Amino acid sequence: MNHHPTDSSEVTSNSFREDSQTKTQKKRDDYLEWKDYFMAVAVLAAKRSKDPNCQVGACIVKDLKIVGVGYNGMPSGCSDDEFPWGKEVSNPLDEKSLYVCHAEMNAIINKNISDLKDCSIYVSLFPCNECAKLIIQSGIREVVYLSEKKPYKPKYMASRRMFLAAGIKCRQFIPKQDKIEINFTTNNNDIL
Ligand SMILES: Nc1nc(=O)n([C@H]2C[C@H](O)[C@@H](COP(=O)(O)O)O2)cc1CO
Ligand SMILES: [Zn+2]
Numbered sequence: 001m002n003h004h005p006t007d008s009s010e011v012t013s014n015s016f017r018e019d020s021q022t023k024t025q026k027k028r029d030d031y032l033e034w035k036d037y038f039m040a041v042a043v044l045a046a047k048r049s050k051d052p053n054c055q056v057g058a059c060i061v062k063d064l065k066i067v068g069v070g071y072n073g074m075p076s077g078c079s080d081d082e083f084p085w086g087k088e089v090s091n092p093l094d095e096k097s098l099y100v101c102h103a104e105m106n107a108i109i110n111k112n113i114s115d116l117k118d119c120s121i122y123v124s125l126f127p128c129n130e131c132a133k134l135i136i137q138s139g140i141r142e143v144v145y146l147s148e149k150k151p152y153k154p155k156y157m158a159s160r161r162m163f164l165a166a167g168i169k170c171r172q173f174i175p176k177q178d179k180i181e182i183n184f185t186t187n188n189n190d191i192l
Contacts (some may be wrong), residue, residue: 034064036175038122045071046124051100053087058107060140066078067113070106070163074099086091098186104131108138116140122173125149132159135168142169 032040038059046057049071057098060068074080084094101109108116117139117190126148127135135143143163163170 001190008118009096012173014175017090020127030125032180033176035122035144036177036180038066038120039144039173041066042122042124042181043146044104045069047071049103050085051096051112052085053124056103056125057150058103058124060107060111060116060119061122062113067116067119068107068109070108070109070110071101072099072100072103073106075101092118096118099192102128102131105134107136108140120144124158127159129155132162136162141166142171144171144173146173146175148172 027061029050038061042057042059044057044143045059046055048058049055051072054072056072058068058070059066074083078099083096083099085096086094087096089095103125104121107121111169115138117138120137120142121135123138124146126145149158151160160170
């Protein structure tokens with residue numbers, strides 16, 4: 001068969017060869033870095049929350065491994081269709097705050113190792129004073145948060161005061177990437 005040098009099949013196979021060589025020589029440099037990954041897991045977990053006003057996620061990490069994840073929700077057995085999601089409602093028994101388990105609490109309870117000594121917790125929202133107590137008592141040594149609401153509120157000031165006294169490192173997270181896209185319909189080019 002008379003192959004012309006610009007034959008499209010030849011061009012394709014050459015470029016494929018070059019492509020695969022390049023891939024074996026150099027690693028990707030646009031990969032998700034660890035800290036963005038851990039915070040992204042917290043943000044993804046928050047998407048499971050049924051709270052109509054505020055969805056929070058938490059991800060606990062030890063030696064670069066995820067050891068617990070949680071989001072804010074009703075306790076097990078307390079149906080999130082029956083328990084109230086209201087705030088400042090006329091019946092005080094219908095306040096969600098009486099019932100909701102915070103993301104941090106759920107991540108701590110869901111831990112898959114025996115103790116959380118020296119772990120970090122990545123949270124999408126700065127912890128309240130009740131979660132700060134749990135964090136401190138569980139042995140977690142570092143809190144990394146994405147955002148905070150009303151830092152002047154006594155519950156958040158109390159958290160900071162306890163973290164400081166207990167020697168817990170606490171810092172706001174600045175992601176390397178502002179946005180991470182998950183597209184379930186995209187094909188993985190490497191399969192081709
Ligand atoms: N760090 C946090 N972890 C959490 O899981 N939460 C939860 C408790 C509620 O379900 C919701 C706050 O609702 P709202 O009071 O902003 O309508 O977020 C809240 C905070 C902030 O204190
Ligand atoms: Zn809390």
